[in-house]
Amino acid sequence: MxxxxxxxxxxxxxxxxxxxxxxxxxxxxxxxxxxxxxxxxxxxxxxxxxxxxxxxxxxxxxxxxxxxxxEPVSLLKGKKGGSAKTSNPSIFYQKDAGLISRLAVWARLNLMIPDAKxxxxxxxxxxxxxxxxxxxxxxxxxxxxxxxxxxxxxxxxxxxxxxxxxxxxxxxxxxxxxxxxxxxxxxxxxxxxxxxxxxxxxxxxxxxxxxxxxxxxxxxxxxxxxxxFDPDHVLNKKEVPQKNDSVFHIRYFGSMKVNQYPKAFIKALQTLSDERPGIAENIHFDFYGNIDPDIKEDIKSASDIIETSFTRYIPHDEMMKKVNSSDLLLLLIGRTKNSKFGLSTKVFEYMTSGKPVLGIGPVDGAAAELVADTNIGKFFSHEDHKGVINFILQTYEAKQKGETLFEPSEKAIQQYxxxxxxxxxxxxxxxxxx
Known part of the structure; x- marks a missing residue:
C-alpha cells in the first residue's frame, strides 16, 4: 500500500x-x-x-x-525601546504614536491585505x-x-x-x-x-x-x-526539582498584549502589598515571553515588596520545567467581542503540570469552561481583584501546608x-x- x-x-x-x-x-x-x-x-x-x-x-x-x-521592516522604535512592526498586532495599540507609526497602522489596515505577509x-x-x-x-x-x-x-x-x-x-x-x-x-x-x-x-x-x-x-x-499538548512533552514530575523554600512563584508564559491587560491581577498585587506585606514579601512574579511595555511597567510599579522578573522566550523544554516548578500559573484571556471563545495555547501545557491555574477573563467563556472541566484551577473576571486575591492566598496557604487544592481530571485532559x-x-x- x-x-x-x-x-x-x-x-x-x-x-x-x-x-x-x-x-x-x-x-x-x-x-x-x-x-x-x-x-x-x-x-x-x-x-x-x-x-x-x-x-x-x-x-x-x-x-x-x-x-x-x-517582510515589512521595523517602522518605529517604541518609546520604551521596543519596535513597532507592521506584522505585529501591538502596532495598533501604541500610546502616543508618532506620524510614522500612524502611517504604518494605516498602511497595514488598508494596503497590506489580507495581512503584512x-x-x-x-x-x-x-x-x-x-x-x-x-x-x-x-x-x-x-x-x-x-x-x-x-x-x-x-x-x-x-x-x-x-x-x-x-x-x-x-x-x-x-x-x-x-x-x-x-x-x-x-x-x-x-x-x-x-x-x-x-x-x-x-x-x-x-x-x-x-x-x-x-x-x-x-x-x-x-x-x-x-x-x-504533546504527550511527549509531559515531564515526569520526579525530573523537576521541587524547592521547599518559602518563595511562592506565580508565573506567566507566552505573550501579554494590550487587550489582555491584567487589571485584577495588578490590583491584587497592590492590595496584597498594602494589606498582607508578610506574605507579599514571599511572592515572586516571573514572566517569560513577550509583554507590552506599558503592562510591564504597571506590573513592576504595582508593588515595592513583590519581586518581579521579565525574561524573553525560553526553549520549550526549559519552559516546561519552569511550569512544573511553579506554585501558581497565570492565564489571561483578552477583552474583545469574541473573548468568550478565546483559548490561550498555554492552558494546554499548564494542564499537564498539576499546578493550580489562576484564570482571568470571561467566567462564562471557553477557557473558564475548560479549566473547570479539567479541574485545574479557577477563573475570575477582569474586575474581580478580590476574588484573585483570595485565590492567591488560598494557593499560598495550601503550599505552606503541603496540601493540593485541585485534583485534575485525567479523562478530561486526555481529550486535548x-x-x-x-x-x-x-x-x-x-x-x-x-
Missing part, C-alpha cells in the same frame, strides 16, 4: 519556532508517525519571537521548501506548483494566520485540483484588533471577499474554537479541533492530547483522498 503524502503550507516552521509553529508541527509529527509522508512549504524567514530546532527526529526528516518573502504569495505560489509537480502530494493542508497562507493554498488547490483542508488558529476578518482599528470600507470589503473565497473553495475546515466565522453557514465542512487530536484530523484527510 502506497504511503499517503501531504503538502503543508505554513508561514511558521522551524527554525522560526514561534507559537504559530506548535500546532502544525504537532499535526505533522503525529501524521508522520501514522505513516504519512510530509512536505512543508514555508517562508525563508519569519518575524518569530524565538528560534528553535525540531524537537523530534520525525520532524527533522521532513522535506521543507522555502519561498522568498519581503502578502508578498509571500508572490513567491510561494510558483514554488508550490513546482513542489506539487515534484512531490505529487495527495492533499494540501494550510494553517492560518497569517491569512495569506490560505490564499496560497487556495491558488495551489485550484491549479492542481488537489483536495484542500484549511486550518485556522485565529479568526480572519473577525479578529479582535479590527474591532478597535476598523479598516476602510474598501479594505473591509476586499478582505471579506478573500475570506469568503477561501471558505468556499476549501474542501474541509478546522478551527480551534467556535466563533471564528459567525456570518457563514459552514456546518457541512467545519470541524472544531482545539489546540492541545495531540495524538488524539491528530487522529481526528487524519480521519478528515482520509475522507478527502478516498
Amino acid at each position: 502506497a504511503r499517503k503524502k501531504i503538502l503543508i503550507v505554513s508561514y511558521y516552521w522551524y527554525p522560526f519556532a514561534d507559537v504559530g509553529t506548535y500546532r502544525i508541527s504537532r499535526f505533522a509529527k503525529y501524521l508522520a508517525k501514522s505513516g504519512w509522508d510530509i512536505v512543508v512549504l514555508t517562508s525563508k524567514k519569519a518575524a518569530a519571537g524565538m528560534k528553535g530546532e525540531p524537537d523530534d527526529p520525525v520532524l527533522e526528516n521532513i522535506k521543507v521548501y522555502r519561498a522568498n518573502i519581503i 502578502f508578498t509571500w504569495k508572490w513567491f510561494a505560489v510558483p514554488l508550490g506548483k513546482k513542489v506539487i509537480e515534484q512531490e505529487k502530494p495527495d492533499v494540501i493542508l494550510s494553517t492560518s494566520p497569517p491569512p495569506t497562507t490560505s490564499l496560497i493554498a487556495r491558488k495551489l488547490a485550484e491549479w492542481s485540483g488537489l483536495p484542500w483542508h484549511a486550518d485556522f488558529r485565529d479568526p480572519w476578518t473577525n479578529i479582535y484588533y479590527y474591532d478597535d482599528n476598523p479598516p476602510s470600507a474598501w479594505a473591509q470589503k476586499r478582505n471579506k471577499k478573500l475570506e469568503a473565497s477561501v471558505l468556499k473553495k476549501a474542501d474541509r475546515l478546522t478551527v480551534v474554537n467556535h466563533g471564528f466565522f459567525p456570518s457563514y453557514h459552514l456546518e457541512d465542512k467545519l470541524t472544531k479541533i482545539p489546540n492541545g 492530547n495531540f495524538s488524539y487530536l491528530t487522529n481526528k484530523l487524519e480521519n478528515i484527510l482520509d475522507e478527502l483522498i478516498a
